[in-house]
Amino acid sequence: xxxxxxxxxxxxxxxxxxxxxxxxxxxxxxxxxxxxxxxxxxxxxxxxxxxxxxxxxxxxxxxxxxxxxxxxxxxxxxxxxxxxxxxxxxxxxxxxxxxxxxxxxxxxxxxxxxxxxxxxxxxxxxxxxxxxxxxxxxxxxxxxxxxxxxxxxxxxxxxxxxxxxxxxxxxxxxxxxxxxxxxxxxxxxxxxxxxxxxxxxxxxxxxxxxxxxxxxxxxxxxxxxxxxxxxxxxxxxxxxxxxxxxxxxxxx
Amino acid sequence: xxxxxxxxxxxxxxxxxxxxxxxxxxxxxxxxxxxxxxxxxxxxxxxxxxxxxxxxxxxxxxxxxxxxxxxxxxxxxxxxxxxxxxxxxxxxxxxxxxxxxxxxxxxxxxxxxxxxxxxxxxxxxxxxxxxxxxxxxxxxxxxxxxxxxxxxxxxxxxxxxxxxxxxxxxxxxxxxxxxxxxxxxxxxxxxxxxxxxxxxxxxxxxxxxxxxxxxxxxxxxxxxxxxxxxxxxxxxxxxxxxxxxxxxxxxxx
Ligand SMILES: Nc1ncnc2c1ncn2[C@@H]1O[C@H](COP(=O)(O)OP(=O)(O)OP(=O)(O)O)[C@@H](O)[C@H]1O
Ligand SMILES: [Mg+2]
Numbered sequence: 001x002x003x004x005x006x007x008x009x010x011x012x013x014x015x016x017x018x019x020x021x022x023x024x025x026x027x028x029x030x031x032x033x034x035x036x037x038x039x040x041x042x043x044x045x046x047x048x049x050x051x052x053x054x055x056x057x058x059x060x061x062x063x064x065x066x067x068x069x070x071x072x073x074x075x076x077x078x079x080x081x082x083x084x085x086x087x088x089x090x091x092x093x094x095x096x097x098x099x100x101x102x103x104x105x106x107x108x109x110x111x112x113x114x115x116x117x118x119x120x121x122x123x124x125x126x127x128x129x130x131x132x133x134x135x136x137x138x139x140x141x142x143x144x145x146x147x148x149x150x151x152x153x154x155x156x157x158x159x160x161x162x163x164x165x166x167x168x169x170x171x172x173x174x175x176x177x178x179x180x181x182x183x184x185x186x187x188x189x190x191x192x193x194x195x196x197x198x199x200x201x202x203x204x205x206x207x208x209x210x211x212x213x214x215x216x217x218x219x220x221x222x223x224x225x226x227x228x229x230x231x232x233x234x235x236x237x238x239x240x241x242x243x244x245x246x247x248x249x250x251x252x
Numbered sequence: 253x254x255x256x257x258x259x260x261x262x263x264x265x266x267x268x269x270x271x272x273x274x275x276x277x278x279x280x281x282x283x284x285x286x287x288x289x290x291x292x293x294x295x296x297x298x299x300x301x302x303x304x305x306x307x308x309x310x311x312x313x314x315x316x317x318x319x320x321x322x323x324x325x326x327x328x329x330x331x332x333x334x335x336x337x338x339x340x341x342x343x344x345x346x347x348x349x350x351x352x353x354x355x356x357x358x359x360x361x362x363x364x365x366x367x368x369x370x371x372x373x374x375x376x377x378x379x380x381x382x383x384x385x386x387x388x389x390x391x392x393x394x395x396x397x398x399x400x401x402x403x404x405x406x407x408x409x410x411x412x413x414x415x416x417x418x419x420x421x422x423x424x425x426x427x428x429x430x431x432x433x434x435x436x437x438x439x440x441x442x443x444x445x446x447x448x449x450x451x452x453x454x455x456x457x458x459x460x461x462x463x464x465x466x467x468x469x470x471x472x473x474x475x476x477x478x479x480x481x482x483x484x485x486x487x488x489x490x491x492x493x494x495x496x497x498x499x500x501x502x503x504x505x
Contacts, residue, residue, distance in 0.1 A: 147340045154354075245387070
């Protein structure tokens with residue numbers, strides 16, 4: 001119940017802006033082909049509900065798949081990087097460099113490699129969302145308390161045991177922070193991928209744009225945000241369930 | 253070793269010509285120290301003189317760059333336990349799982365390690381807090397979990413690095429009493445690093461004052477006080493004399 005109550009303040013500006021937009025469009029202050037009235041966005045959602053539902057399902061699948069791949073591969077890469085300082089010096093700069101390449105520039109390349117379809121979209125979601133997972137996991141793993149490392153050494157714990165019983169759990173709050181960021185990026189990556197080589201909310205936006213259907217563009221964009229929010233909320237839930245008993249970030 | 257964790261006795265410790273350096277910085281050099289089995293030794297010294305470095309070498313967490321460190325009798329690994337400043341518990345584990353951690357890492361079965369951990373927690377007065385998380389404990393309770401964790405392996409040598417420094421006076425005094433009691437009960441060898449002269453004199457049978465970095469030992473003194481250490485000892489003039497002797501050694505350049 002609490003989360004619902006705490007959402008009320010955030011709803012007030014939403015309602016206010018929606019009402020203002022409706023009013024402004026109806027009064028002719030804003031051209032309807034630039035900003036659609038909220039009511040016509042709603043109408044577009046209902047009218048094209050089948051198409052939009054299919055699109056949101058496709059985008060969700062791609063974004064979630066890309067995100068899960070980022071999580072698994074990103075954590076694995078972070079573990080690899082954490083194994084020695086030398087390895088870190090050799091490879092981490094490339095991870096950073098990789099992150100600075102704009103997705104929109106390499107998306108066409110992905111189409112060439114993976115063809116037109118879901119694979120490309122998943123790859124795009126994966127590529128943009130992996131870096132925060134690597135960076136946060138790595139810094140979490142590397143900042144384990146020296147005294148605790150000593151404790152594990154004292155009782156003969158192997159590197160792997162130390163990783164799973166000490167470094168991972170200790171890094172969990174930071175890993176979850178990385179996943180939060182990654183979830184939003186995965187949705188963006190999926191949409192960009194769909195713009196160029198796939199089907200989903202991204203392609204709906206692109207096609208509606210060429211048809212001058214601003215209401216439909218808005219409807220699709222809105223749904224994309226809802227998808228991003230839902231993923232974010234899911235990770236917050238996981239975070240709450242795993243950390244509430246021991247970490248300050250989840251204790252009110 | 254018995255399942256109930258009763259005394260395994262102590263070990264003697266021999267440090268001969270120990271040396272430790274970090275780059276150009278020689279922290280410990282030509283360091284000799286011999287500790288008898290069952291002794292309670294306090295180590296004092298200015299900040300940065302190498303007390304923690306010394307303890308880590310004794311615990312074999314870092315090798316000396318020269319000289320030898322021997323335990324006698326040396327019955328292999330896991331004879332030594334370490335208590336750090338601040339409790340350093342794993343916040344995602346319950347009190348019981350924290351206390352059982354060393355045995356878990358050593359590969360002891362679940363049943364046996366819980367039995368021993370529960371036993372140690374009870375002895376230190378935490379029998380009813382086993383299911384709590386560290387975040388729900390006071391600083392003193394956390395430190396006691398840390399002590400239970402160190403004792404769960406039935407060590408023969410217990411190393412403590414300023415263990416109670418972060419606690420308030422009253423809690424600290426209570427823990428001092430508990431530590432002294434468990435030492436008497438089990439006859440293990442204890443090496444206790446502290447910045448507090450009164451704590452050193454109150455607890456130890458022998459105190460060593462280290463000189464500045466690389467300077468070795470300035471004072472090595474038997475603390476000639478009654479075996480029973482309690483409230484009364486604090487009014488004993490001999491206690492004041494011991495503290496004074498330690499203080500003078502600390503102040504001397
Ligand atoms: N890993 C390390 N690398 C470089 N220098 C170190 C390292 N560990 C300790 N030193 C240095 O060695 C010296 C002794 O450190 P140590 O921690 O043993 O002192 P200490 O006597 O325990 O001090 P304190 O009373 O403040 O705890 C210090 O000058 C410290 O800076
Ligand atoms: Mg120290």
